[in-house]
Amino acid sequence: MSTEPATRRARGRRRRGRAFASAFAIVVGVLAVIGLAGAAATVALGPRVTDVQVDPAAAVEASGSRLIVTTTQSLADVDASQVTVTPDTPFAVDTAGRSVGVRFTLPLWDDTDYRVEIRDVQSVAGGPSATITETFRTPAAHIELLQRGDGEDTIFRTDLSGENAEPIFTHGHIEDFRATSTHLVISVRTEDDQAGLIMTDLDGGNPRELPLPGDGFASNLQSSDRGDVVGYTFSDADLDADSGRESRLYTASLKQPDAAPQAVEVEGADPRIAEWRFVPDTDSILLLSFDGSLLLTGSDGAGATALGSAVTIEGIARGSSEAIIERVDGMATLDLTDATEEPLVEPAGDVGPATTVTPLPDGSTIRTAAVLDGETPTGRTSISLVAPDGETTLLSEVPETDAVLQVCVSPSARYAAVLVAPDAISNPYDTYQLPLPERPETRVIDIASGEPLVALTGSSVSWCQVPPV
Numbered sequence: 001m002s003t004e005p006a007t008r009r010a011r012g013r014r015r016r017g018r019a020f021a022s023a024f025a026i027v028v029g030v031l032a033v034i035g036l037a038g039a040a041a042t043v044a045l046g047p048r049v050t051d052v053q054v055d056p057a058a059a060v061e062a063s064g065s066r067l068i069v070t071t072t073q074s075l076a077d078v079d080a081s082q083v084t085v086t087p088d089t090p091f092a093v094d095t096a097g098r099s100v101g102v103r104f105t106l107p108l109w110d111d112t113d114y115r116v117e118i119r120d121v122q123s124v125a126g127g128p129s130a131t132i133t134e135t136f137r138t139p140a141a142h143i144e145l146l147q148r149g150d151g152e153d154t155i156f157r158t159d160l161s162g163e164n165a166e167p168i169f170t171h172g173h174i175e176d177f178r179a180t181s182t183h184l185v186i187s188v189r190t191e192d193d194q195a196g197l198i199m200t201d202l203d204g205g206n207p208r209e210l211p212l213p214g215d216g217f218a219s220n221l222q223s224s225d226r227g228d229v230v231g232y233t234f235s236d237a238d239l240d241a242d243s244g245r246e247s248r249l250y251t252a253s254l255k256q257p258d259a260a261p262q263a264v265e266v267e268g269a270d271p272r273i274a275e276w277r278f279v280p281d282t283d284s285i286l287l288l289s290f291d292g293s294l295l296l297t298g299s300d301g302a303g304a305t306a307l308g309s310a311v312t313i314e315g316i317a318r319g320s321s322e323a324i325i326e327r328v329d330g331m332a333t334l335d336l337t338d339a340t341e342e343p344l345v346e347p348a349g350d351v352g353p354a355t356t357v358t359p360l361p362d363g364s365t366i367r368t369a370a371v372l373d374g375e376t377p378t379g380r381t382s383i384s385l386v387a388p389d390g391e392t393t394l395l396s397e398v399p400e401t402d403a404v405l406q407v408c409v410s411p412s413a414r415y416a417a418v419l420v421a422p423d424a425i426s427n428p429y430d431t432y433q434l435p436l437p438e439r440p441e442t443r444v445i446d447i448a449s450g451e452p453l454v455a456l457t458g459s460s461v462s463w464c465q466v467p468p469v
Contacts (some may be wrong), residue, residue, distance in 0.1 A: 002317070004232070013117075014098060018108050018286055020201055032469075037118075038140055041449045043354075043396075045128070045130075045356070046073075046121070046122070046123070046127060046128040046129055046130035046391050047071035047072055047073045047098075047122070047123055047129075047130050047132075048071060048072045048130065049069055049074060049132055049134075049187070049384045050069075050070050050071060050072055050098075051069075051070040052067070052068070052069055052134055053066075053067070053068040053070075054066070054067040054068070054136050055136075056108075056114075056136050056137060056139060057138075057139050057180065059104055059107065059108045059138060060107055060108055060110045060141065060411070060412065061107060061181055061411060062107055062181045062225055062226065062411060063104065063105055063107055063225060063226070063280070063281065063318060063319050063364050063411075063425075064103060064105070064281070065103070065107075065108075066101045066102065066103045066104070066106070067101065067102045067104075067116055067134060067136075068099055068100075068101045068102075068136060069099065069100050069101075069102075069118070069454055070098050070099045071098050071099070071100075071121070071132075071308070072098070073123040073124070073125075074097055074098050074123065074124045074125070075095050075097070075098060075100060075121060075122070075123065075124060076095070076122045076123065076124045077095045078093050078095045078100045078118060078121060078462075079093065080092065081092045082118055082119045082120050082121070083102060083116065083117070083118050083119075084116075084117045084119075084142070085102065085104075085115070085116050086114065086115045086116075086117075087109065087114070087115065087425075089104055089106060089108060089109075089110065090104070090105045090106055090319070091103060091104050091105060092105060096374060099279075100118060100121065100132075100138045102116055102118075102172060103142065103318055106159070106318065106319040106361050106412065106413070107318070107410075107411035107412040108138050108281075108412060109138065109412050110138050110139065110140055110141035110410075110412065110414070111137075111138060111139065111140040111141065111413050112137065112138050113135060113136075113137050114135065114136055114138065115133065115134075115135045116131075116133070116134045116135070117132070117133045118131065118132040119129065127319065139158065140159055140160070141160055141410065141415070142158060142159050142160075143157070143158060143160070143413075143417075143456075143461050143462050143463060144156065144168070144177070144178075144179060144184065144461070144462040145158070145159050145442060145456060145458035145459065145460060145461045145462070146174060146177060146458055146459050146460040147457060147459075148174065148430060148432075148436065148438075148459075150405065151172060151174070152169055152170055153170070153173060153174035153188070154167045154169070154170045154174075155168055155169040155170075155174065155177055155184070155204065156168065156458065157203075157204075158456065158457070160415075160444060160453055160454055161454065162454045162455075162456050165456075167204075168184075168203055169184065169186060169200060169205030169207075170187050171186065171198075172188075172191065173188055173189040173190075173432070174187070174188055174435055174466050175187040175188060175189060175218075175219075175221075175433055176219075176221050176460055176466075177221070177460060177462075178221050178222060178223040178230060178462070179202070179223065179462035180223045180224070180228050180229075180230070180254060180421050181225075181228065181348035182199060182201075182202065182254070183199050183200065183202065183227055183228060183254050184199070184200045184202060184204065184244070184462075185198070185210070185221065185223065185230045185254070186198045186199075186200070187199060187218055187219075187221050187232070189433070194215065194336050195212055195215075195216060195217055195218045196208040196209060196212070197209065197212060197218060197221075197230075197232075198210070199254055199257055208257055209381070210254075210257055210261075211252075211258070211259075211260055211261065212234065212261065213217055213234050213245070213250055213349045214234075214236060214237075214245075214259055215236070215237045215238075215250070215258075216234055216235050216236040216237045216239075216245070217234070217235045217237065217433060218232045218233070218234050219232065219233050219234075219235075219247075219433065219434065219467075220232055220233045220273075220275075220276070220466070220467060221467060222276070222277070222278060222465060222466055223278075223465075224278040225278070225280050225281070225318055225411075226280075226281060227253070227283075228253065228254040228255050229251055229252070229253050229254070229263075229278075229299075229366055230251065230252055230254065231249060231250065231251040231252070231276070231278065231285070232245045232249075232250060233248065233249055233250075233273050233276075234248050234249075234250055234261075235247055235248070244383060245271075245425070246272050247272040247273050247274070247290070248263060248265075248271055248272070248273065248284075249263070249264040249273045249276055249287070250262060250263055250264065251264060251299055255311050256272060262299070262300060263301070264285060264287075264297065264299065264300065264301045265300075265301040266287070266295055266301045266304040266350050267301070267304075268286075268299050269289055269291075269293060269295060269304065270289040270290050270291045270293065272290040273287055273288070273289055273290070274288050274289060274290050275287075275288040276288065276296055276310060276313070276468070277313055277315065277316050277323070277465070279296070279316060279321065279323075279336055279466075280316060280317070280318050280319055280320060280321075281319065282321075283298060283299045284296055284297065284299070284300075285297055285299060286300060286313060286316065286323055286336065288310055288312070288313050292309040292310065292311070293306065293308075293309060294306070294307040294308055294309060294310040294313075294325065295307065296336055305339070307334065307339060308327070309327070309328070310326060310327055311325075311326040311328060312325065312326040312328065314326060314331065314356065314357040314358070315357070315358055315359050316336075316359065316360070317359040317360050317361045317413070318361060318411060318413070319361045320359065320361050321335060321336045321337045322334065322335050322336070322359065322363075323336055323359075324344065324357045324359045324365065327381040330343060331343070331344040331357060332344055333345075340370050344357065344365070345365075345386060345388060345389070345390050346390055347367065347384065347386045347390055347392040348390045348391055348392045349392050351367070351369050351382055351384050351392060352369035352370050352371060352372050352382065352393075353369060353370070353380075354367040354368065354369050355367075355368050355369055355370065356368045356404075356406075356407060358407045358408070358409060358416075360409060360413045360447075361413055362388070362413070363387075363388035364385060364386060364387050364388060365385075365386050366383065366384070366385055366386075366395070366407055366409065366416055366447070367383075367384050367386055367406055368381055368382065368383050368407060369381070369382050369384070370382075371397065378400060379399075379400025380397055380398060380399055380400050381394075381397070381398040381403075382394060382397050382398075382465070383395045383396040383397070383398065383404070383407065383416070383418060383445075385447060385450075393450065394450070395416065395447065395450045396418065396450070396452065397443055398418075398420060401422070401423055401424065401425075402420050402421060402422050403420065403421040403424040404418060404419070404420055405419040405420065405421055405437075405440070405468050405469070406418075406419040406464065406468040406469065407419075408461055408463045408464035408465070409447070409463060410463045411463065413426070413447065413465055414446070414447060414448070415444050415446060415447060415453070415463075416444070416445045416447050417442050417443070417444050417445075417461045417463055417464070418442070418443045418444075418445065419440060419441075419459055419461070419468055420440070420441050420442075420443060421437040421439075421440060421441075422441050423439075424437070427439050434467055434468075436459050436460075436468065439457070440456075440458060440459040441455055441456070441457060441458075442455070442458055442459060442461050443455045443456075443457045444456070453458055
């Protein structure tokens with residue numbers, strides 16, 4: 001049999017194979033050229049934005065929120081000098097791979113348009129640079145506040161108009177409450193007069209009881225600005241001179257709601273705590289014990305640093321490491337990072353001795369003082385903003401008929417909330433463990449302008465870091 005046809009077929013298959021291989025190589029070459037051209041074009045254009053992440057609502061509520069921009073190229077490190085945030089607010093910058101993050105170190109103003117410009121953004125491989133501009137708007141502020149009633153107490157949520165209040169949590173006896181970035185924690189007394197702590201979502205939903213150290217009384221409830229942690233002092237119901245826990249400090253993580261609370265105990269120190277504060281953006285706590293010792297400690301009481309004696313802790317501003325304290329010889333600013341101390345700045349003009357001092361992140365303070373006529377008290381109370389250089393602006397003056405109970409500031413320090421007992425003489429206090437006037441009023445002031453915004457019926461505004469005194 002002849003092999004010529006088979007040979008011709010074999011030669012044909014080889015020719016078609018060579019043709020296919022040549023065509024495939026051409027296609028691959030074309031694709032490679034196109035890919036290289038595309039890559040060259042991308043490099044030539046500089047980094048371009050492919051994704052932006054920001055949570056404006058979270059940025060209003062707490063420090064540490066971030067704007068994260070992802071680009072088409074791995075980036076050279078971006079320096080803070082290349083970034084401008086408008087309106088001006090403190091921030092930090094970090095670069096990782098194709099992304100650059102702008103971290104806002106303080107909560108942002110509510111109901112405000114923000115613009116973030118990042119200049120001279122360049123690929124790690126070099127090439128042309130680009131300017132990235134992103135904008136976003138923060139939502140309007142809202143607050144929660146407590147209204148006690150006859151047999152039923154309610155926490156309301158409202159905007160700053162006061163016209164859109166809605167009840168979010170109701171209980172027969174609410175002593176106090178605090179807000180974290182994700183939860184409310186409410187201190188209550190049960191029908192059989194037992195202490196309770198209830199954790200809910202921010203809208204009051206999904207209530208869940210937190211364990212307490214025992215049968216007794218929880219007070220001085222506070223929340224950390226970060227980490228979903230709360231703390232409180234606890235005293236046993238059966239307490240006498242020889243036994244029982246008195247004003248012991250405990251903390252609890254809302255991320256582990258079933259876990260037993262953690263005692264904060266400083267070895268060798270008086271375990272009874274008169275006042276305390278979470279130190280912002282850290283896991284440290286500033287304590288003032290019954291014997292007047294001021295201590296800075298970790299969240300478990302370990303590694304405590306003695307800071308002398310003090311009379312009161314006035315406060316620590318959000319995003320700050322500087323505490324305002326009162327010593328026997330006067331008020332002072334104490335830097336908790338190195339224990340350096342300066343006398344509290346004297347206000348310009350005669351506003352009288354301060355009765356309370358509320359620190360702000362920029363070093364300013366809001367101070368209440370008795371208004372004097374010469375050396376005679378008038379019964380009126382001034383509320384003034386004192387700048388770091390002592391420049392003083394009167395924000396409000398409360399008449400002699402009313403009593404100022406507390407001053408708190410919003411997380412962004414844009415607003416002040418002044419808790420007042422109107423007509424104090426005819427406004428008796430209730431009989432709760434944390435007593436409040438029967439008709440409390442919270443007056444909100446714009447700090448920059450001093451303009452009064454709204455007067456709300458209620459107390460214990462969620463902006464406050466500590467209970468009213």
